[in-house]
Amino acid sequence: MARGRPRNDEFNSGRVGPLWDLFFRFGPPRWSQYIRSNWAGQRLVVAVPYVWLLLFFLVPFLIVLKISFAEFSPLGRPPFEPIARFLENGALQINVLFSSYDYLLHEPLYVSAWLYSIKVAFFSTVLCLLVAYPMAYAIARATPATRNVLLLLIILPFWTSFLLRVYAWIGLLKTDGVINNVLLSLGIINEPLAMMNTNFAVYVGIVYSYLPFMILPLYSNLEKHDHTLLEAAQDLGAGPVRSFFSITFPLSLPGVIAGSLLVFIPAVGEYVIPTLLGRTDQLMVAGLLSDEFFRNRDWPKASAVAIAMLLLLVVPIMIFQHFQNRELKAARR
């Protein structure tokens, strides 16, 4: 301790000179120590994401919520009546109109858009799972070098714009598109298949676009599996198929759930794919939302659709995931 900063005990024992003493007592604050030791400092770091979510999620959400309770004005856009205001006589007037929500429940167009969205999202998720599971399994089982190449290939499409990739599918699927031309020239079909603007095109688009979101969580789960568990199952008399369904699959459920949520949630609200590839006679919720906002200029109804989507989907999923996580955490320890 001949050179450099004196240790704390030296400092306290008064073995260092008065100049050092002054420096330590009144010198510049040491921020690193301040943050590490200080309760407020720790809170500050944690607060950043919360502030972000508050400003860019909660506040906009509340604005949308507020608009959904407003009355339709001929202009169809703000300003709307405030939700609460004091009248001249001092009374508090609260304007909460449920008419938009009421409309959602009774208008068949809305109900069918809802059901259609959930149906498409559900089957897309199932298809994604069926396609992604073998892929994720193969990647998890590959040698490390191959594995990196395969993962890169999964992520590669993200380097092109999502919109462009969906447009590219039009070129593949349309009546005089690549697929039809190839099949015709090979003589497999006699007349072009009608693939554009069908449910099929929507499923192709969604499964193609969201497949990485299913593969990656599945892969990261499967990659951690202990191979000796499968050997143990075999040793106890279970063939490969039984081993898969009683060991690998149950243990991969956290990955299955994570992947399914990552596909299902955005698929319900998917706008681009059904608009470009999908049926013209059947809207999905997002298409409806956009129509209400931009074509009908009915902001309250559009907001009500948005809020209903959030409540009906995200809240149950969050609750489900909360319980699921708790159970799985306990089981995997």
Added chain:
Amino acid sequence: MADRRNDRNKHEPWRDPNAQPYVRIENVTKRFGDFVAVNNVSLKIYKGEIFCLLGGSGCGKSTLLRMLAGFEETTGGSIYLDGQDMAGIPPYERPVNMMFQSYALFPHMTVEKNIAFGLEQEKLSRSEINSRVEEILGIVRLGEFARRKPHQLSGGQRQRVALARALVKRPKLLLLDEPLGALDKKLREHTQFELINIQEQLGVTFIVVTHDQEEAMTLASRIGVMNRGEIVQIGTPTEIYEFPATRFVADFIGSVNMFEGRLVEDLPDRVRIQSDQLGGVIYVDHGISAAPGAVVWVAIRPEKITIQRAQPADMRENCVRGVVKEIAYMGDVSVYLVKIDSGQTMRVTLPNMERLSDDERILWDETVYLTWHPGSPVVVIQ
């Protein structure tokens, strides 16, 4: 004890020329590319034995075990279990079960489910499964933990679940891969004896793989010492320890003082060996089969050497002088490292039978004489 002595052939069937081996491993070889993991191993294991494969890491013992379980195909040779050729039979159709080193318990199943898993594959009735699970839970004393998940158990309890899961199938052969490796020392000792009890109770043949000689010594009826893919010696724990066949075995099992020497007198009932490394003559009171003048190695166990301050009357044989360099007090024994006049260091262990004061004890830098009985050294030729 007297019964056991008289019943030698029953307890030591390998001494009975008419006994039929239960497991026959014949010239088994396993290659991974150019690497020979198991090289031409032949073994006969008898019903009810606890046979230990002992060796350092990479000696091929685990590969041999995995071939018995069916996880690896043999490159050459054959394995017979109870007369049946095991070639081409997948692990899930072999009457063999394995207890994995990591236990490999299914984390998403309760103890009960883990144990029942193997029986469910046999398509037994629910009631049969339940009663067998209950029975085995009783044997391993885990009845009250039946509904727990593996992560809610201690290491020792998990080990017993793994054992129960393998045993409940009533296998012809149970393979144990480092069964006590993950337990702490106290629990290990306790579990070793428990394992032997369960084995005797059920009469299942055990093959244990371990790198821990203490584990092998307590568990095994016989030990097969492996080195570089080959079996170098097969014998009871006593035979392996007291009469190692090669330098490797002598060195690997326990600690040993090894000296190179030359045979100077070779009689049927005694030999004399001149060793420059020792700086003296070693007299051994049993004969060996080697030509006079041959280079041999003499192994002397540290506990078979006496250490004393007084110079013995006869210094010509089985006696060297040295200076104490290090003393390690281990509680039950003390280990002395003595630098002898030839420059070599000898290891001597001394049981601490009495509490001695520092004046009585032999201490650092004292000149001492090391002697041993002519029956103690083991002479190995290779």
